[in-house]
Amino acid sequence: MAGENSKILVVDDEAVIRELMIDILTDEGYNVESAPNAFEALNLLREDSDIVLLFTDIMMPKMTGIELIREARLISPSLIPIVMTGYATLESARAAVKEGAYDYVLKPFSLSEIKLVVANALERHQLATENARLRDLTELFIISETIATFHKEQALLDFVLKAALSRVGAERGSVMVTTPDGSALEMASSVGVQEEFVGTHVQMGAGISGWVAEHGKALVVEDIGRNPDLKEMSRKLQDASFISVPLERKLTSEQQGRYKFPSQQPKVLAVLNVNRKQSGGFFTEGDLKILSIVANHAAVALENVRLIRTVDEAHLSTIKSMALALEARDPYTHGHSERVRNFSVMAAMKLGMSQRDVETLRLGAMLHDVGKIGVKDEILNKVERLSDDEWQQIKLHPVIGYDVLEPVGFLSKDHLSLIRSHHERIDGTGYPDGLSGDQLDDRVRVIAVADTYDAMSSNRAYRQGLSPDRVVTELKRCSGVGLDTRITDLFIGLIESGEIHRYETEEPTYDE
Ligand SMILES: [Fe+2]
Known part of the structure; x- marks a missing residue:
């Protein structure tokens, strides 16, 4: 079964065919959208990521069904296209399959034929979705395993940033680390950030990273151009889509006291920012979920690295005082x-x-x-x-x-x-x-x-x-x-x- 919100899009310049398909599919319990031409279909696909199946006529004015399939797959790579055609254009239907259509149905359709094609296509979509999910999980697992192996803070932060960027397909990003007194954030690692911003500080609460650190909440913005308030907050992001997630402290205050961490440790250890999607598109809720998982593992690892450093330093000073005590004799x-x-x-x-x-x-x-x-x-x-x-x-x-x-x-x-x-x-x-x-x-x-x-x-x-x-x-x-x-x-x-x-x-x- 496809997801509950899965939708089927029917594209045909003949209203009667669209209505027939809508009737058949609606009766079968599917959510159906329709469009009279390829341009409207592409707009619908851009706005609605729940569309998983596309039925399209081949011969349509201005843009053919085959061209539509090509464009549609750029917007939604997992979309399953099926062409509808008459006997006269059977050869074009076969050509469409070569171009990436999953299947074709011949007009006039029978109810059972449509039911079978839709069931097959949705099953295939579900398999593809599960495969993609598994691949995501495997990659996240590898990232989290690797994160746990770092002993040095800088190397850890550099890896976390690179892994986050590649996982969500972002071009630019940074990790802003909260200063020990919690009053500000400083850039500890960056990729693709303009020279003038590398190594900069922001006050707690100021700018996007400061807001995320102060509130301990993630922020995902599809297009900062549509958010004038945010654009005002950050000069760096200008017109791109971005996600900022906090790396939240995991140790309790009691544990921190035991390891002699500063007593007023801020709640958020760092903020992970990614900016500008490589495909030119917008970041999604799915990207936010992935980054939140990466940030969670990174927060645990960051605390561990700091903890080990604190314990090592304490140990080292004990040993050094042994050497000095010896000389005192x-x-x-x-x-x-x-x-x-x-x-x-x-x-x-x-x-x-x-x-x-x-x-x-x-x-x-x-x-x-x-x-x-x-x-x-x-x-x-x-x-x-x-x-x-x-x-x-x-x-x-x-x-x-x-x-x-x-x-x-x-x-x-x-x-x-x-x-x-x-x-x-x-x-x-x-x-x-x-x-x-x-x-x-x-x-x-x-x-x-x-x-x-x-x-x-x-x-x-x-x-x-x-x-x-x-x-x-x-x-x-x-x-x-x-x-x-x-x-x-x-x-x-x-x-x-x-x-x-x-x-x-x-x-x-x-x-x-
Ligand atoms: Fe000696």
Whole structure:
């Protein structure tokens, strides 16, 4: 069965044929519209999307039935056309079928013939509709599954916008994200938006996005040209059809409090706007439904991404405070972790390592000595020479650090291996695993030189820091033996030029 509102359109220039068809079809319980020519038929099709079946005569003045079928399918691609013809034009009827007509009926018709043709056509329409629905559902399912895989807010918003645009066939669009204080919205992602509007802010309540965010309601406008009030609200949309949907918050206030989100989180997290239909047509209620589903999934994912970031940040600051607490036990190593981080990041950047590797070093180097938390104060701060046993205890710290940090979810294997291997040497004389050569990747080689440099140049409980000349001599002695030559040379150059001192206090970033 077709939908309850399904209608049949009958087009014939002979009034008697139209009336006969209307009688037959109305008696069968169908809703029928009729038109005396192709132009009126096309107007009806434009205005009424419930028309699913078209009966048309072939020979009509000005525009033939075959031409009508071609035009009608542009307006309503799922429309099923059937031609009505006499024996004299049977060949044209067959040609019409080749042109896309579903079937033909011969005049004069019998009641049973019409009933059968209509039943077949409606069944086919229903199948086609179900197929289209299934395709929509499958695509939406894939979009929602993909949305849930993002870890970064920007990548998530970019994907949501692109998926929304392609799903409803829109040319332009944007995602406006509510600022943390809820007072405004800022453009976080855009496609096809004029340069001057990229990255703009709107106040909450202002413009179309501001209205949607404030009211938490979607807005679908077929043609903004017919809505002077809305046209006034937004200079950007001018004369196009658009849809704006809110991404509404899902967490309760209690859940937000638990995760320490700002207490006055706005109800709407963001607004998804799409504008200008590719086909030049108008957006429909169906498009609105699709976007609402996408927005719903996007809202959940956006909250999750933010939640994970909040938890990660809390976790990270806990771990960093562990590293700082450790340094508080030993005034001589004050600032060591941060300096080793700065030197490592600086060297990694100068060596042209990937941003990912640089960031792994940034965190790994900060935490490299965390395992000293498991070494007794009297050994750590001992001024006299260490006994063999005490030395063995000190040498446990890379493994203790590895074990303490291993359960921390957001630290990767690469972070953990930096912590475990920062005392390994390329000639195999290091600890704890006695790795050598190719077993030590560039990141481990960088942290080894940075740590050695800082240990030699800073004051310790048992000695003063070495002079730059002595440090250079020592580094040259180790170069190519325990430490990587290229990295050692890089440090020597920076020591000799004095540039290294800059990084004692300055953390290199990509924003410089
Ligand atoms: Fe260490």
